[in-house]
Amino acid sequence: MDYSYPARSSSPLSYRKSSSFSSTSSTSSFFSNKPMHHMSSSSSSSFFNSGSEYGSRSMSDSMHYGSQGYNARPPVAYGSDEIIGEPFEASRPGDSISVTIRFRPLNEREFHRGDEIAWYADEDNIVRNEYNPATAYAFDKVFGPQATSQEVYEVAAKPVVKAAMEGVNGTVFAYGVTSSGKTHTMHGDQNAPGIIPLAIKEVFSIIQDTPGREFLLRVSYLEIYNEVINDLLDPTGQNLRVREDAQGTYIEGVKEEVVLSPGHALSFIAAGEEHRHVGSNNFNLFSSRSHTIFTLMIESSARGDEYDGVIFSQLNLIDLAGSESSKTDTTGIRRKEGSYINKSLLTLGTVIGKLSEGKACHVPYRDSKLTRLLQSSLSGHGLVSLICTVTPASSNMEETHNTLKFASRAKRVEIYASRNKIIDEKSLIKKYQREISVLKEELDRLRKGMVVGVNHEELLSLKQQLEEGQVKMQSRLEEEEEAKAALMSRIQRLTKLILVSTKDTIPGSLSDLPSHQRRHSVGEEDKLDLRVGDTLLIDDENQKDSPSLVSALVTGPCYEFKHRRSSSRRNDEFSPASRTFTESTQAGELITGSKPLAGRMTSDQMDLLVEQVKMLAGEIALSTSTLKRLVDQSVNDPDGSKTQIQNLEREIQEKKRQMRVLEQRITESEASISKMELQARKQQEAALKAALAEKELIEDEYRKKVEEAKKREEALENDLANMWVLVAKLKKGGAAATLDSNTDEPHSNGTDNIEDPKANNIESNNVLKERQVSEVPSKPANERPKEEPLVVRLKARMQEMKEKELKSLGNGDTNSYIL
Numbered sequence: 001m002d003y004s005y006p007a008r009s010s011s012p013l014s015y016r017k018s019s020s021f022s023s024t025s026s027t028s029s030f031f032s033n034k035p036m037h038h039m040s041s042s043s044s045s046s047f048f049n050s051g052s053e054y055g056s057r058s059m060s061d062s063m064h065y066g067s068q069g070y071n072a073r074p075p076v077a078y079g080s081d082e083i084i085g086e087p088f089e090a091s092r093p094g095d096s097i098s099v100t101i102r103f104r105p106l107n108e109r110e111f112h113r114g115d116e117i118a119w120y121a122d123e124d125n126i127v128r129n130e131y132n133p134a135t136a137y138a139f140d141k142v143f144g145p146q147a148t149s150q151e152v153y154e155v156a157a158k159p160v161v162k163a164a165m166e167g168v169n170g171t172v173f174a175y176g177v178t179s180s181g182k183t184h185t186m187h188g189d190q191n192a193p194g195i196i197p198l199a200i201k202e203v204f205s206i207i208q209d210t211p212g213r214e215f216l217l218r219v220s221y222l223e224i225y226n227e228v229i230n231d232l233l234d235p236t237g238q239n240l241r242v243r244e245d246a247q248g249t250y251i252e253g254v255k256e257e258v259v260l261s262p263g264h265a266l267s268f269i270a271a272g273e274e275h276r277h278v279g280s281n282n283f284n285l286f287s288s289r290s291h292t293i294f295t296l297m298i299e300s301s302a303r304g305d306e307y308d309g310v311i312f313s314q315l316n317l318i319d320l321a322g323s324e325s326s327k328t329d330t331t332g333i334r335r336k337e338g339s340y341i342n343k344s345l346l347t348l349g350t351v352i353g354k355l356s357e358g359k360a361c362h363v364p365y366r367d368s369k370l371t372r373l374l375q376s377s378l379s380g381h382g383l384v385s386l387i388c389t390v391t392p393a394s395s396n397m398e399e400t401h402n403t404l405k406f407a408s409r410a411k412r413v414e415i416y417a418s419r420n421k422i423i424d425e426k427s428l429i430k431k432y433q434r435e436i437s438v439l440k441e442e443l444d445r446l447r448k449g450m451v452v453g454v455n456h457e458e459l460l461s462l463k464q465q466l467e468e469g470q471v472k473m474q475s476r477l478e479e480e481e482e483a484k485a486a487l488m489s490r491i492q493r494l495t496k497l498i499l500v501s502t503k504d505t506i507p508g509s510l511s512d513l514p515s516h517q518r519r520h521s522v523g524e525e526d527k528l529d530l531r532v533g534d535t536l537l538i539d540d541e542n543q544k545d546s547p548s549l550v551s552a553l554v555t556g557p558c559y560e561f562k563h564r565r566s567s568s569r570r571n572d573e574f575s576p577a578s579r580t581f582t583e584s585t586q587a588g589e590l591i592t593g594s595k596p597l598a599g600r601m602t603s604d605q606m607d608l609l610v611e612q613v614k615m616l617a618g619e620i621a622l623s624t625s626t627l628k629r630l631v632d633q634s635v636n637d638p639d640g641s642k643t644q645i646q647n648l649e650r651e652i653q654e655k656k657r658q659m660r661v662l663e664q665r666i667t668e669s670e671a672s673i674s675k676m677e678l679q680a681r682k683q684q685e686a687a688l689k690a691a692l693a694e695k696e697l698i699e700d701e702y703r704k705k706v707e708e709a710k711k712r713e714e715a716l717e718n719d720l721a722n723m724w725v726l727v728a729k730l731k732k733g734g735a736a737a738t739l740d741s742n743t744d745e746p747h748s749n750g751t752d753n754i755e756d757p758k759a760n761n762i763e764s765n766n767v768l769k770e771r772q773v774s775e776v777p778s779k780p781a782n783e784r785p786k787e788e789p790l791v792v793r794l795k796a797r798m799q800e801m802k803e804k805e806l807k808s809l810g811n812g813d814t815n816s817y818i819l
């Protein structure tokens with residue numbers, strides 16, 4: 001993993017990465033506040049390094065700087081009160097702020113002006129004045145100029161980081177005059193990462209080594225510039241306000257980003273650094289003009305069943321701006337910045353001083369934003385590690401001495417660190433865990449075929465809906481498939497037309513050609529097409545208006561198509577050989593083939609014609625633009641391009657002409673199609689009219705037959721009625737004697753029989769038949785003279801009826817059967 005850390009102003013990670021992770025307004029306490037402080041002795045042991053022994057003075061590497069060495073006279077005299085008595089008391093129980101001193105090497109500037117080593121690290125814990133060896137300060141650890149940031153980290157930061165991972169708040173901050181090495185210590189660079197990147201690395205490494213717990217990390221990054229708090233992770237977050245609640249101080253609206261890896265966290269810092277106020281002074285080209293506070297919020301809880309609540313802690317990594325002495329040459333804005341920096345550092349010193357006195361007195365935390373924000377940590381809750389960076393240079397001896405005094409006072413501030421626990425509701429990790437478990441359950445239910453909040457019936461209906469949906473989907477797919485198939489077949493039809501178009505110039509129908517003859521290699525095509533072309537020259541009716549189309553037919557469609565695709569790339573190569581090809585076009589070739597087919601043009605062929613016109617139009621546009629380019633070029637080389645231009649002009653003219661031919665053919669085809677349609681419609685109309693007339697005739701005849709049948713029916717009915725009358729009379733008379741007289745009376749009383757026509761009908765029929773069988777054939781006509789007129793008339797009438805009946809049967813008149 002690359003822990004390279006960006007330089008202040010030229011970071012390779014210098015972009016503001018917008019986080020896709022949870023970003024919430026901070027409502028958490030800057031630190032869990034427990035406003036208590038306790039005085040500790042100056043020799044109290046550190047929380048981190050107990051048992052530091054004060055050793056005798058020894059030469060360290062740090063002393064080997066400066067031309068005059070460290071034996072030079074001290075530039076300043078010290079009062080006895082400033083000298084710390086020796087030896088230090090060994091460690092004693094109780095926690096205090098960890099105070100570490102880090103010397104930086106003399107810089108070039110100091111070296112060149114002949115600065116001496118005024119202060120040096122005497123063994124591991126002592127800072128001693130070169131000019132007055134009795135002036136010495138003891139700290140938890142003192143690092144010489146050769147110490148690496150990693151070493152400083154191990155002592156000054158690692159214990160704080162580890163404690164923070166276990167729920168103890170922690171603050172590590174670098175304090176010192178400008179250009180003493182604070183930023184170098186806290187941030188470092190790619191080659192020597194500082195406390196912040198090393199702490200981040202440590203945090204993730206601890207997570208890695210703690211399989212029993214779950215962690216959630218968030219970061220925030222802000223600066224205090226001219227007593228204004230700005231959010232470095234959110235450029236819009238300017239002039240944020242410090243708020244206070246039961247848990248302590250917090251910054252309202254500060255952006256917090258969840259981080260997932262060291263690189264991720266570093267990218268936020270790098271982005272924040274871009275917004276940090278940095279300026280140059282005569283000591284430092286990239287002087288920090290603001291205090292920065294990088295905060296890592298750590299939540300953790302035991303995994304699985306061993307859940308014991310959520311532990312929350314904050315780790316603050318602070319890079320303070322350097323105090324500026326009167327020697328710092330600043331003007332204008334820098335001076336203003338400097339005065340703000342000094343004021344806030346002075347307040348910090350005062351607060352530390354008050355705390356170190358251990359008296360119950362007013363501590364002016366509120367006098368500066370810095371002390372207000374550090375209130376919780378300085379007031380004793382959580383671990384605090386102060387790293388004071390100093391220069392050994394004699395020219396800065398006084399400033400270094402002030403730093404040492406400040407550090408010494410800070411060392412006397414006692415702290416009481418304890419592990420934090422937070423109630424679950426406030427825990428982000430808990431919130432996320434809850435969400436995760438809800439989602440997991442939902443997933444589980446879904447896997448088991450259950451839907452959250454859905455009962456069995458609803459589930460069934462859902463399944464049904466799903467099935468219906470599937471059916472719909474299926475039918476839609478089928479429709480799509482059909483549409484696709486239709487399209488495919490249309491494409492195939494068109495493709496076939498295109499492929500066969502050249503072959504179809506052979507007289508005969510398309511279907512006469514076997515399909516394999518319609519698909520052949522370019523070589524075969526060339527030979528065949530030459531023959532086809534010859535034939536066409538003789539037979540094609542278009543020869544007169546389109547002679548150049550023949551040249552199109554000389555080339556096969558495949559070859560032509562290949563050429564057409566490449567011709568756009570090679571349009572400037574108008575060699576005589578290529579000219580032949582450029583004159584013939586795919587479009588021209590196709591239409592030539594389609595015309596002989598078009599005795600009656602199909603809609604596919606019409607579509608093809610339209611496509612060909614479009615293709616030609618495209619080719620013309622391309623050729624025209626090439627022509628334009630050639631004409632432009634010809635200004636420099638008139639002779640070189642002349643032939644090409646002429647060829648191209650001819651080609652354009654030819655294509656235009658072909659296009660006109662095609663358009664004319666389309667118009668003609670359209671006209672002929674509509675003419676044929678009209679004719680067909682007229683024929684159809686005439687046929688319909690004839691059919692109608694024929695139908696009317698048949699109907700007339702039928703009507704007449706019906707009328708005749710009706711008339712016959714009426715007549716028969718009439719005859720029948722008369723017969724009944726006669727029969728009734730015969731029955732009534734009983735004898736032949738009376739028959740004569742009665743039958744002649746037209747109004748005889750026959751009403752009895754008539755009243756029951758059905759009964760009479762059956763009876764009379766029987767009587768009639770008897771008489772016909774027994775009397776009429778057996779008796780000669782001359783033996784019954786009295787009966788003759790009536791009987792004869794009756795018989796004649798019956799005969800007549802029979803004949804009519806037979807006649808009706810013969811004519812197929814079904815009405816006759818009714819009788």
Ligand SMILES: Nc1ncnc2c1ncn2[C@@H]1O[C@H](COP(=O)(O)OP(=O)(O)OP(=O)(O)O)[C@@H](O)[C@H]1O
Nearest residue numbers: 104177178179180181182183184284287288321322
């Ligand atoms: N221990 C060190 N070893 C080598 N070079 C260092 C060390 N400390 C600081 N420097 C160099 O000294 C210069 C100033 O350091 P730095 O910017 O860290 O000072 P500072 O205290 O942050 O200053 P300011 O308060 O003005 O921001 C830098 O070029 C830095 O690389």
